[in-house]
Amino acid sequence: MKKYDLGSLVDIIILLMVLSKFKESIIDLLFPPRCVGCGSGGSFLCPSCIRLLPRLYPPYCERCSIPVIRGTLCPTCLRSPPIIDGIRSLFWYQRAIRDAILWFKYKNLKALASPLAELMAEYLRSNPLPIDILVAVPLHPKRIRQRGYNQSYLLARELSRLSGLVLMEGSLIRLRDTTSQTILGAQERRSNVRGAFECKDQRLAGKRIGLIDDVCTTGSTLDACAAVLKERGGSSVWGLTLAREN
Numbered sequence: 001m002k003k004y005d006l007g008s009l010v011d012i013i014i015l016l017m018v019l020s021k022f023k024e025s026i027i028d029l030l031f032p033p034r035c036v037g038c039g040s041g042g043s044f045l046c047p048s049c050i051r052l053l054p055r056l057y058p059p060y061c062e063r064c065s066i067p068v069i070r071g072t073l074c075p076t077c078l079r080s081p082p083i084i085d086g087i088r089s090l091f092w093y094q095r096a097i098r099d100a101i102l103w104f105k106y107k108n109l110k111a112l113a114s115p116l117a118e119l120m121a122e123y124l125r126s127n128p129l130p131i132d133i134l135v136a137v138p139l140h141p142k143r144i145r146q147r148g149y150n151q152s153y154l155l156a157r158e159l160s161r162l163s164g165l166v167l168m169e170g171s172l173i174r175l176r177d178t179t180s181q182t183i184l185g186a187q188e189r190r191s192n193v194r195g196a197f198e199c200k201d202q203r204l205a206g207k208r209i210g211l212i213d214d215v216c217t218t219g220s221t222l223d224a225c226a227a228v229l230k231e232r233g234g235s236s237v238w239g240l241t242l243a244r245e246n
C-alpha cells in the first residue's frame with residue numbers, strides 16, 4: 001500500500017480548507033449572480049427590484065393579515081377564529097418576489113435563501129413578533145426526495161443565523177402530502193390539511209414559536225401546524241411568510 005507523507009496530507013487538507021472558504025466566490029465566478037426580477041448582474045435580487053416589491057401594509061386583519069377596511073379582524077377570522085395567534089407576510093405574491101420564490105423553490109436556486117431571509121430579518125427588526133424559537137413548515141418526505149431540499153427550512157435556517165433565534169429542527173413532521181391543493185377552496189383546504197402534521201417534540205413546551213414558510217395562501221397549512229405545535233405545549237404560534245397570495 002502506498003504511503004503518504006504527513007506533510008503533503010496536511011498541505012492537501014489546508015488546500016481543501018482554503019478552497020471551501022472560497023467556494024462561494026468560485027461559484028460566483030463561474031455562475032455570476034443575476035437578478036431574478038430584472039436580469040441585471042451582481043446579485044440574485046437587486047436593490048431596485050427589492051425596493052419595488054409589493055409590501056403588505058396595514059390596515060390588515062390582526063390574525064391572518066388579509067386587508068380589512070375597518071375593525072381589527074376580517075369576517076373569516078371573526079366567524080371562526082384560527083388556532084394560530086397571527087400570520088404576517090412581507091409581500092403580496094407578485095412581481096419579483098414571486099419570481100424569486102419560484103426560482104428558489106423549483107429551480108434549485110438555493111442561494112436565494114440568504115437575501116430572502118435577510119428581508120425577513122429586516123421585517124422582524126422593525127415589526128417584532130413575540131417569538132423565542134423558529135420552526136419551519138415541513139415538506140412531505142416524497143417532496144424532499146423530488147426537490148432535494150425544503151425551501152422553508154433553508155429560509156428558517158438563514159433567519160436563525162441572522163436573528164439569533166434558535167431553529168428547532170425535526171419538530172414538525174408532515175404525514176400527508178397536501179402541497180397540491182391549489183385548486184381547492186378555503187374550506188376544502190382546511191379539511192385537506194387536517195391531520196397532515198404531527199409533532200412529538202417535548203422541547204416546545206412553553207415556547208413562543210415562529211413558524212416559517214415561503215408563501216401563505218389561505219393560512220390553513222400554518223393553522224394546521226399551529227394546532228399540533230400547541231397540542232405539544234407551544235404557548236403561542238405566529239406564522240411568518242415571505243409572501244401572501246391574494
Ligand SMILES: [Zn+2]
Binds near residue numbers: 038
Ligand atoms: Zn432586479
Ligand SMILES: [Zn+2]
Binds near residue numbers: 061063064065074075
Ligand atoms: Zn383574518
